[in-house]
Amino acid sequence: MKDELKAVEREAIREIKSAKDKDALEALRVKYLGRKGVLTELFKKMGEVPPAEKAEVGKLVNSVKASVAGALDDGLKGSSGAEEALAEKIDVTLPGRFSMPGKIHPITKTIGEISDIFISLGFRVVEGPEIETEHYNFEALNIPLEHPSRDAFDTFYVKSRSGKYLLRSHTSPVQARFMEKNKPPFSIIVPGKVYRPDATDASHSFMFHQIEGLVVGEDIKFSELKGALTIFAKQMFGPKTKMRLRPSFFPFTEPSAEVDISCSVCGGEGQKCSVCGGKGWLEILGAGMVNPKVFQKVGYDPEKVTGFAFGMGVERIAMLKYGINDIRLFYENDSRFLKQF
Ligand code: PHE
Numbered sequence: 001m002k003d004e005l006k007a008v009e010r011e012a013i014r015e016i017k018s019a020k021d022k023d024a025l026e027a028l029r030v031k032y033l034g035r036k037g038v039l040t041e042l043f044k045k046m047g048e049v050p051p052a053e054k055a056e057v058g059k060l061v062n063s064v065k066a067s068v069a070g071a072l073d074d075g076l077k078g079s080s081g082a083e084e085a086l087a088e089k090i091d092v093t094l095p096g097r098f099s100m101p102g103k104i105h106p107i108t109k110t111i112g113e114i115s116d117i118f119i120s121l122g123f124r125v126v127e128g129p130e131i132e133t134e135h136y137n138f139e140a141l142n143i144p145l146e147h148p149s150r151d152a153f154d155t156f157y158v159k160s161r162s163g164k165y166l167l168r169s170h171t172s173p174v175q176a177r178f179m180e181k182n183k184p185p186f187s188i189i190v191p192g193k194v195y196r197p198d199a200t201d202a203s204h205s206f207m208f209h210q211i212e213g214l215v216v217g218e219d220i221k222f223s224e225l226k227g228a229l230t231i232f233a234k235q236m237f238g239p240k241t242k243m244r245l246r247p248s249f250f251p252f253t254e255p256s257a258e259v260d261i262s263c264s265v266c267g268g269e270g271q272k273c274s275v276c277g278g279k280g281w282l283e284i285l286g287a288g289m290v291n292p293k294v295f296q297k298v299g300y301d302p303e304k305v306t307g308f309a310f311g312m313g314v315e316r317i318a319m320l321k322y323g324i325n326d327i328r329l330f331y332e333n334d335s336r337f338l339k340q341f
Contacts, residue, residue: 001057009064016071025075032068106341110318111191114211117235123187128174130193131165140176141252142293156195167195171212179298184305185217202326209314216307225308233261253288285312
């Protein structure tokens with residue numbers, strides 16, 4: 001019996017090795033391991049084996065079965081790729097499937113570029129929450145109760161049992177949050193999302209990004225604000241870029257200014273320029289010297305420290321820098337737009 005088993009194993013493996021294809025291998029599986037296969041029949045003869053040898057022969061039967069099954073599996077795995085391809089009707093001449101490599105979103109990229117410029121000037125990047133309290137979004141920034149931006153139609157309020165929350169309408173609340181926890185001198189920028197219930201069109205979105213800047217210390221002057229912003233404008237839009245400040249108003253800065261750069265498209269020369277409308281100037285941000293009332297609210301002594309702040313819209317900067325004429329393109333996720341950056 002033992003010799004018979006070993007002979008069967010040898011013969012089976014020889015046949016498996018010379019099998020030409022899947023079908024031949026399948027036929028051999030039936031021949032050896034099938035219900036009426038050679039090994040199954042041999043197993044039936046176990047009854048004739050003397051009791052003393054039964055255990056040993058049983059083990060042998062199992063090991064022969066396993067080695068034949070293993071050889072069959074190996075044979076199937078090894079059957080040539082072309083043969084399998086034919087069997088599955090794969091057309092190897094079809095072009096492969098390409099996956100598009102991921103890219104950094106133009107908004108993220110612009111935040112990175114703006115941050116790099118300010119980091120090189122000694123600023124550090126901090127962040128704050130997008131869900132805010134009325135205190136930080138308004139009161140801490142000296143925005144009075146009757147200010148239109150506090151109207152329910154001008155800010156997204158969040159219903160909550162634990163208090164009155166809103167989606168921050170600017171990054172300025174992080175000014176107060178940071179000052180409460182830190183001592184001057186410091187220079188920070190704060191990138192992040194902000195929300196306003198504006199109807200969406202080519203230049204408005206209910207969500208967009210801002211970068212806030214805040215510098216506080218002893219004897220910080222308006223000229224330093226102008227210097228920092230001039231360096232930023234030239235590095236961001238090119239060395240020929242000119243900058244101008246126009247008087248403006250923000251409750252949290254005094255004096256306040258609106259900052260324009262010379263139009264990068266027409267250089268201020270084009271009467272019919274579609275980007276600046278022939279004005280030659282483009283508004284890029286709001287800025288000013290920190291209002292002493294804001295310092296008082298966070299426990300700073302306005303007699304001892306001064307500072308400046310600015311806030312810019314990231315989408316606007318990206319649109320001017322890359323010549324994009326519709327803010328909605330940033331949020332539509334159209335790869336034909338995104339892959340250009
Ligand atoms: N927070 C202002 C806005 O969203 C911008 C700003 C920031 C102005 C800091 C002055 C100083 O319009």
